[in-house]
Amino acid sequence: MAKGYIEFDYEFCKGCELCIQACPVNTLVLTTKMNKKGYRLVEDAEGKCTGCASCALVCPDAVITVYRQKKAS
Amino acid sequence: MLGEVVIMKGNEAMAEAAIRAGMDGYFGYPITPQSEVIEYLAREVPKRGGVLLQAESEVAAINMIYGAGGAGARVMTTSSSPGISLMQEGLSYIAGAEIPCLLANVNRAGPGLGTIQPGQCDYLQTVKGGGHGDYHLIALAPASVQEMFDFVYLGFELAEKYRNPAIILTDGALGQMMEKVELKDEKLPKPDISWASTGKGKRKERNVITSLYLQPEKMEVINHNLQKKYKEIEENEQRWETINTDDAEYLITAFGLSARIAQKAMDILREEGHKVGLFRPISVWPFPKKGLSPLLDKVKAVVDIELNAGQMIEDVELVNRGRVPVKFYGRMGGMIFSPDELVDFFKKEVL
Amino acid sequence: MKEGYELIYERPKSLIKVHNHYCPGCTHGVVHKLLAEVIDELGIENETIGVAPVGCAVLAYDYIDVDWQEAAHGRAQALATGIKRMHPDKYVFTYQGDGDLAAIGTAETVHAANRGENILVVFINNAIYGMTGGQMAPTTLEGQKTSTSPYGRVIDDMGAPVKIADMLALLPKTYYITRQTVADVKGVRAAKKALKKAFEYQKAGKGYCLVEFVANCPSNWKMTPIQSFEWTKENMFPYYPLGDVKTPEE
Numbered sequence A: 001m002a003k004g005y006i007e008f009d010y011e012f013c014k015g016c017e018l019c020i021q022a023c024p025v026n027t028l029v030l031t032t033k034m035n036k037k038g039y040r041l042v043e044d045a046e047g048k049c050t051g052c053a054s055c056a057l058v059c060p061d062a063v064i065t066v067y068r069q070k071k072a073s
Numbered sequence B: 001m002l003g004e005v006v007i008m009k010g011n012e013a014m015a016e017a018a019i020r021a022g023m024d025g026y027f028g029y030p031i032t033p034q035s036e037v038i039e040y041l042a043r044e045v046p047k048r049g050g051v052l053l054q055a056e057s058e059v060a061a062i063n064m065i066y067g068a069g070g071a072g073a074r075v076m077t078t079s080s081s082p083g084i085s086l087m088q089e090g091l092s093y094i095a096g097a098e099i100p101c102l103l104a105n106v107n108r109a110g111p112g113l114g115t116i117q118p119g120q121c122d123y124l125q126t127v128k129g130g131g132h133g134d135y136h137l138i139a140l141a142p143a144s145v146q147e148m149f150d151f152v153y154l155g156f157e158l159a160e161k162y163r164n165p166a167i168i169l170t171d172g173a174l175g176q177m178m179e180k181v182e183l184k185d186e187k188l189p190k191p192d193i194s195w196a197s198t199g200k201g202k203r204k205e206r207n208v209i210t211s212l213y214l215q216p217e218k219m220e221v222i223n224h225n226l227q228k229k230y231k232e233i234e235e236n237e238q239r240w241e242t243i244n245t246d247d248a249e250y251l252i253t254a255f256g257l258s259a260r261i262a263q264k265a266m267d268i269l270r271e272e273g274h275k276v277g278l279f280r281p282i283s284v285w286p287f288p289k290k291g292l293s294p295l296l297d298k299v300k301a302v303v304d305i306e307l308n309a310g311q312m313i314e315d316v317e318l319v320n321r322g323r324v325p326v327k328f329y330g331r332m333g334g335m336i337f338s339p340d341e342l343v344d345f346f347k348k349e350v351l
Numbered sequence C: 001m002k003e004g005y006e007l008i009y010e011r012p013k014s015l016i017k018v019h020n021h022y023c024p025g026c027t028h029g030v031v032h033k034l035l036a037e038v039i040d041e042l043g044i045e046n047e048t049i050g051v052a053p054v055g056c057a058v059l060a061y062d063y064i065d066v067d068w069q070e071a072a073h074g075r076a077q078a079l080a081t082g083i084k085r086m087h088p089d090k091y092v093f094t095y096q097g098d099g100d101l102a103a104i105g106t107a108e109t110v111h112a113a114n115r116g117e118n119i120l121v122v123f124i125n126n127a128i129y130g131m132t133g134g135q136m137a138p139t140t141l142e143g144q145k146t147s148t149s150p151y152g153r154v155i156d157d158m159g160a161p162v163k164i165a166d167m168l169a170l171l172p173k174t175y176y177i178t179r180q181t182v183a184d185v186k187g188v189r190a191a192k193k194a195l196k197k198a199f200e201y202q203k204a205g206k207g208y209c210l211v212e213f214v215a216n217c218p219s220n221w222k223m224t225p226i227q228s229f230e231w232t233k234e235n236m237f238p239y240y241p242l243g244d245v246k247t248p249e250e
Helices: A018-022 A054-058 B010-021 B035-048 B058-070 B081-086 B088-096 B123-127 B145-162 B172-176 B216-236 B256-271 B289-296 B312-320 B339-350 C027-042 C056-062 C076-086 C098-104 C106-114 C164-169 C185-203 C225-239
Strands: A004-008 A028-034 A040-044 A064-069 B005-009 B025-028 B051-054 B075-079 B101-107 B138-140 B165-171 B178-182 B240-243 B250-253 B276-281 B283-285 B301-306 B326-330 C005-009 C048-052 C067-070 C091-097 C120-125 C174-180 C208-214 C243-246
Touching: A004 A040, A004 C005, A018 A028, A018 A054, A018 C225, A054 A064, A054 C005, A054 C185, B005 B010, B010 B035, B010 B075, B010 B101, B010 B145, B010 B172, B025 B035, B025 B058, B025 C076, B035 B051, B051 C076, B058 B075, B058 B081, B058 B088, B058 B101, B058 C067, B058 C076, B058 C106, B075 B081, B081 B088, B081 B101, B088 B165, B088 B216, B101 B145, B101 B172, B123 B165, B123 B283, B123 B312, B138 B145, B145 B165, B145 B172, B145 B178, B145 B216, B165 B172, B165 B256, B172 B256, B240 B256, B240 B289, B250 B256, B250 B289, B250 B312, B256 B276, B256 B301, B256 B339, B276 B289, B289 B312, B301 B312, B301 B339, B312 B326, B326 B339, C027 C056, C027 C091, C027 C120, C027 C185, C048 C056, C048 C076, C056 C067, C056 C091, C076 C091, C076 C098, C076 C106, C091 C098, C091 C185, C098 C106, C098 C120, C106 C120, C106 C164, C106 C208, C120 C185, C164 C174, C164 C208, C164 C243, C174 C185, C185 C208, C208 C225
Parallel strands: B025 B051, B025 B075, B075 B101, B101 B165, B138 B165, B250 B276, B250 B301, B301 B326, C048 C067, C048 C091, C091 C120, C120 C208, C174 C208
Antiparallel strands: A004 A064, A028 A040, A064 C005, B005 B178, B138 B283, B240 B276, C174 C243
């Protein structure tokens, strides 16, 4: 399994949870933390991100940046 | 040097002028009594260059004008009263977004479907805005086929100078009338279109054409800017013609076709020794207050003559402010008064 | 970026970094994002003119970094016609909702399509009027409750939901008409391909392309975003099936 990580641009997140549902490895969770607008924030709580970008693709607010470990050449 | 002189219909003269002035595109819809404009262009544009499109409605036509004008093109549409009513929504957007374009209303008598005979009953719609919101069209009222030709040039010039829609307010009689026209052979210079939505190209800032500002504070500023522009137009662009006003004791006010007929009536009255003069607004918005006001200090009475129930008389009265009596004579429903009819009215009601 | 990692996905450059006014979970955001991605990938941000509608996407011009014009309700394709006829070398697209495109703007839609205007129409069909607060749309499903069909849409009284994409596909001058979704990852990937294809067709002068999105409106459907996608799949997809409605004859 590839390894990846994601970064959220939290101030633009609206806590819609679509990323959580889209994640194939169920690594995202809704936390109790909030941004300035009062939306609850999502985190990679399990650390299982594979860098597949599913979350980023469905995000209506384009808040997710995705990185993946380079394949050993 | 005299330009080429031809005999043509008023509607054709507008179409020919548009091509010569450098119109990029025409979007329109047929309606009597102005269909000669699009028919003429349909013959000429393919040979002489430009875009011509028959839209599915006047609603679509004016919005094509909005799009094409907003993309920086010199564009024109023409219609007649019911079609112009359909265009009012688009015109309000065009005025709000400050898009230059030229329209002509070949006025027919209303209300409703009315008749295809000429009328001047769209005066108030033309000069007070017409659609929703506080705005004005620059409105020119020709009284001859020559002016139908010339005012296409003037209309484009004023529209582009002020980034405001301009309209030629004419009527079915002038549209269908055949007269001698001296043609101009010059193309208007390309206006500055740095504001237009043409694709960013090399621009750093993008252009957005809109009339929407949800914050009232911002929308009020937009309105103030529009009003400032309208003041400037009122200051600079009042146009009128006077005939025999130097010694006039009685003044006729009339525009367009009515002014032509009134002029003949004036001649008859003059021959009989009555000192009658004629004041003809050429720009009906801005209304030529500067030309009219001084005359009202010199005459005994004004007779306002229109092919409607009395519309321009409201603007005449606003300038007059009770100084002299103002009488009105009009015909409606497509009926046109004769000079003799006007002379009779003068003798019975005025002299 | 951590060492040994590579960038897989980031916000597209042409998506202007401002707070948008869409509700949480609204698919407008995803479609805007896809348009921005495609515009970036094709490198056409300086040659594209968008036409915004009246409806929830009325402020679309605040979000995608190209030149725009804001149309009156329903008139976007008339504006697009005017723009494209004057600038045949530029990319022109409209972005319209169901009320804008399939109710008040039906005539403009049908005739732009019938002329085969060389434009892209992005059509967001969420079966409701979002901006005005949840009234019935031409595409509202049978039985669907809205604020103006509080007992559900009755076809005998209110007419059947309009399948405008299928109607337009019958016109000889339409080139590419497809129905897409962004309700899941697979849908997002397919939708992006459709948008890209439509821009490429426009470049090749092929004519009228329409990409319909079977979309959501969590706020006015009174659902969470996740529920709204479940509802979309259960109720919208059977009536508005996904896939190409009309594909070019190569």
